[in-house]
Amino acid sequence: MRRLGLLLVAAAALLAPLAGAGAAEKFITVQSTTSTQNSGLFDHILPVFTGKTGIEVRVVAVGTGQAIKNAANGDGDVLFVHAKPAEEKFVASGGGVERFDVMYNDFVFVGPKADPARIAGGKDAVKALQTLAASGAPFASRGDDSGTHKKEKALWKAAGIDQGKASGGWYRETGSGMGATLNAAVGMGAYTMSDRATWISFKNKGDYAVVVEGDPILFNQYGVILVNPKKHPHVKAAEGQAFIDWLLSAEGQQAIAAYKINGQQLFYPNAKK
Amino acid sequence: MQLSPDRPARPAGTGGHVLPVRATGVTIRRGGRALLDGIDIGIEPGPLTVIMGPNGAGKSLLLRVLATLVRPDAGVVTWGGTMPDRGRAPQLGFVFQKPVMLRRSAIDNVRYALKAAGVPRGERDRRAAEALAAAGLERLAGSPARVLSGGEQQRLAIARALATGPEVLLLDEPTANLDPAATLAIETQVQAAHRAGTTVVFVTHDLGQARRLADDVAFVHHGRVAERTPAHRFFSAPSSEAATAFIEGRLIP
Amino acid sequence: MQDFGAAFGEAFRLLVSLDPDLVEIVALSLRVSLGAVLAAAAIGLPIGAALAVARFPGRGVALVALNSLMGLPPVVVGLLVYLALSRAGPLGPLGLLYTPAAMMIAQMILVVPIIAAVSRQTIEDMKEEYEEQLRVLGVGPSGMVATLLWDARFSLLTALLAGFGRAIAEVGAVIIVGGNINHVTRVMTTAIALETSKGDLALALGLGLILLGLAITVNAAVMLLRRTAGHAAFA
Numbered sequence: 001m002r003r004l005g006l007l008l009v010a011a012a013a014l015l016a017p018l019a020g021a022g023a024a025e026k027f028i029t030v031q032s033t034t035s036t037q038n039s040g041l042f043d044h045i046l047p048v049f050t051g052k053t054g055i056e057v058r059v060v061a062v063g064t065g066q067a068i069k070n071a072a073n074g075d076g077d078v079l080f081v082h083a084k085p086a087e088e089k090f091v092a093s094g095g096g097v098e099r100f101d102v103m104y105n106d107f108v109f110v111g112p113k114a115d116p117a118r119i120a121g122g123k124d125a126v127k128a129l130q131t132l133a134a135s136g137a138p139f140a141s142r143g144d145d146s147g148t149h150k151k152e153k154a155l156w157k158a159a160g161i162d163q164g165k166a167s168g169g170w171y172r173e174t175g176s177g178m179g180a181t182l183n184a185a186v187g188m189g190a191y192t193m194s195d196r197a198t199w200i201s202f203k204n205k206g207d208y209a210v211v212v213e214g215d216p217i218l219f220n221q222y223g224v225i226l227v228n229p230k231k232h233p234h235v236k237a238a239e240g241q242a243f244i245d246w247l248l249s250a251e252g253q254q255a256i257a258a259y260k261i262n263g264q265q266l267f268y269p270n271a272k273k
Numbered sequence: 274m275q276l277s278p279d280r281p282a283r284p285a286g287t288g289g290h291v292l293p294v295r296a297t298g299v300t301i302r303r304g305g306r307a308l309l310d311g312i313d314i315g316i317e318p319g320p321l322t323v324i325m326g327p328n329g330a331g332k333s334l335l336l337r338v339l340a341t342l343v344r345p346d347a348g349v350v351t352w353g354g355t356m357p358d359r360g361r362a363p364q365l366g367f368v369f370q371k372p373v374m375l376r377r378s379a380i381d382n383v384r385y386a387l388k389a390a391g392v393p394r395g396e397r398d399r400r401a402a403e404a405l406a407a408a409g410l411e412r413l414a415g416s417p418a419r420v421l422s423g424g425e426q427q428r429l430a431i432a433r434a435l436a437t438g439p440e441v442l443l444l445d446e447p448t449a450n451l452d453p454a455a456t457l458a459i460e461t462q463v464q465a466a467h468r469a470g471t472t473v474v475f476v477t478h479d480l481g482q483a484r485r486l487a488d489d490v491a492f493v494h495h496g497r498v499a500e501r502t503p504a505h506r507f508f509s510a511p512s513s514e515a516a517t518a519f520i521e522g523r524l525i526p
Numbered sequence: 527m528q529d530f531g532a533a534f535g536e537a538f539r540l541l542v543s544l545d546p547d548l549v550e551i552v553a554l555s556l557r558v559s560l561g562a563v564l565a566a567a568a569i570g571l572p573i574g575a576a577l578a579v580a581r582f583p584g585r586g587v588a589l590v591a592l593n594s595l596m597g598l599p600p601v602v603v604g605l606l607v608y609l610a611l612s613r614a615g616p617l618g619p620l621g622l623l624y625t626p627a628a629m630m631i632a633q634m635i636l637v638v639p640i641i642a643a644v645s646r647q648t649i650e651d652m653k654e655e656y657e658e659q660l661r662v663l664g665v666g667p668s669g670m671v672a673t674l675l676w677d678a679r680f681s682l683l684t685a686l687l688a689g690f691g692r693a694i695a696e697v698g699a700v701i702i703v704g705g706n707i708n709h710v711t712r713v714m715t716t717a718i719a720l721e722t723s724k725g726d727l728a729l730a731l732g733l734g735l736i737l738l739g740l741a742i743t744v745n746a747a748v749m750l751l752r753r754t755a756g757h758a759a760f761a
Contacts, residue, residue, distance in 0.1 A: 029624055029705075038724045043708075060624060060705035074613030075623055179723025204725030232613055234621070342658050362664030373659035376677040385673075389663040434662075 143173025424455025570641030
């Protein structure tokens with residue numbers, strides 16, 4: 001019995017700090033997207049907020065679709081994503097309190113510099129997709145119900161192309177995050193659509209470059225929502241609201257605008273005053 | 274559950290006699306064949322009994338039945354006139370053809386047996402040391418048992434079986450895998466134990482070994498005891514045809 | 527591929543500078559996986575020993591199930607643990623989701639079948655050898671289990687090691703239930719996944735090399751232990 005007892009004591013000693021980590025004093029959990037995480041924005045702005053309020057922000061970065069589902073399950077205090085129609089549905093269903101615009105950036109099409117589909121330099125995203133589809137050049141899609149994926153599907157619809165029929169052919173759904181999809185696209189010489197922030201901070205660009213940008217339809221709005229404490233009583237409403245208020249405040253908005261990589265601004269704050 | 278073996282497997286001081294060990298009408302069938310066919314045999318206190326017979330006659334199986342390692346399909350085994358029980362197992366020492374060495378030192382192998390027999394902790398060291406000394410293994414007491422030579426391992430197995438002071442020692446062809454020198458050492462060890470008062474049952478198919486050891490011979494053939502005869506008569510004038518043929522070195526049907 | 531050279535450089539740089547973030551990540555990986563393996567051993571070893579020693583109806587089915595569970599995809603385990611620990615799930619009120627404890631639970635579930643199956647095999651092999659000897663010594667079933675576990679202890683280390691290998695290298699489950707939260711639930715594998723998705727392949731590979739080094743160290747330590755403990759004699 002003695003040995004087993006020792007084993008149990010050792011196990012308990014090992015586990016105790018882990019259990020404690022689950023109950024740290026003041027923190028909130030934010031369900032967010034890979035684009036904000038991978039771009040490094042959170043690493044830049046969160047220390048400012050935590051330094052001011054003492055509230056630690058724990059970010060779970062998944063696709064927008066999964067982030068919304070997690071938030072609907074009550075697994076998070078704040079939802080910070082980029083798919084306005086889905087966000088509004090989430091609020092309407094009672095899952096969230098209210099949606100606020102926080103910032104935007106835009107989507108870009110990236111592809112190999114050789115540009116086999118001859119779409120480089122265009123400003124019309126819909127037309128570019130039509131040209132691309134006709135050329136048969138491969139296109140890598142997130143295929144993961146993320147905000148970026150939702151946007152991409154809307155663009156195909158606007159172009160009048162049923163890209164799903166080409167799935168497995170020139171249309172390749174990676175079912176992964178933005179970074180993984182960029183890696184896949186570079187690996188197989190496919191075009192893809194990315195949010196600008198992830199693209200700028202992406203380090204495995206190879207010979208890839210932005211081929212289409214600047215179309216107003218490629219606008220990418222981020223919104224923030226407090227998970228509804230009426231539905232999920234454990235939600236840290238005060239701390240979560242403090243984070244939202246700070247994001248929308250002049251200080252938060254400046255912190256977002258100040259984040260740059262290689263001198264390029266990644267996100268443009270646009271909270272309503 | 275505990276990981277340490279430091280616990281008696283049964284209460285100390287249980288026991289009672291296992292002799293006479295008796296099989297009555299013991300039958301074992303495998304695949305439609307009777308390997309033991311209604312055997313009756315009794316082991317009384319005293320003599321060194323050798324169980325002989327050709328390969329496949331059922332002598333090893335018979336020994337295992339007597340030790341309750343194999344349950345008969347029909348018939349009964351009794352120890353000291355009653356049904357065998359685990360508490361008396363240490364009274365019946367058993368040595369396998371291939372010695373099973375526990376993964377610990379030589380002396381710890383003996384200590385383990387003493388503990389399993391319920392010998393009080395304070396006595397174990399002394400008795401284990403005595404058992405090793407009797408087997409001429411005191412020099413190897415601290416050696417891991419599994420690195421000993423084949424002959425040393427078998428001597429240790431016998432020392433381990435004898436350490437608990439059993440009434441009877443059953444040995445299943447203990448020298449089958451050993452060279453002549455090691456075989457001689459084993460025979461000497463067994464004879465010493467017998468002289469010290471332990472009843473011995475020794476299975477072998479080696480005629481020379483049987484001549485050297487036996488007071489009494491049980492000849493097993495086709496799953497039956499063909500004859501049971503004092504040694505001096507068995508080797509000169511066996512009563513069964515099968516034993517006669519075996520002694521003369523003829524093939525027996 | 528120029529990434530290989532860069533990867534070694536990065537790994538070396540991280541190690542030499544004892545990068546505090548790296549130290550934190552490695553420490554958490556070890557704590558989570560060691561905790562998971564210890565917990566899994568407390569459950570898996572008795573299961574393995576019981577399956578090795580006991581004969582009961584349905585044992586064959588249990589063995590098939592156990593062996594199949596060894597191939598359980600981590601993502602499925604992660605999903606099941608997520609569903610259980612989610613605020614909307616049955617264990618939601620415990621508030622364990624996105625904590626190291628949740629990661630440990632997921633890894634433990636992955637490791638229990640491995641430890642149980644490998645120890646079952648180890649103990650059963652030894653039982654084949656020991657059983658009759660122990661019976662003639664008058665050792666009963668519980669004493670037999672204790673003796674088998676004790677005498678097989680060095681071989682059973684291999685079972686724990688196999689479990690640890692699976693736990694420390696696994697990413698699918700911990701990224702779901704841990705959330706890969708910086709400074710809270712980020713471990714080696716989820717950090718590698720993150721750096722890969724950022725396209726920072728050199729850093730990802732560097733972390734991978736450190737993980738490999740860790741695995742080699744642990745394996746070598748266990749092998750050394752088995753050696754010095756008298757491999758020839760006791761194993």
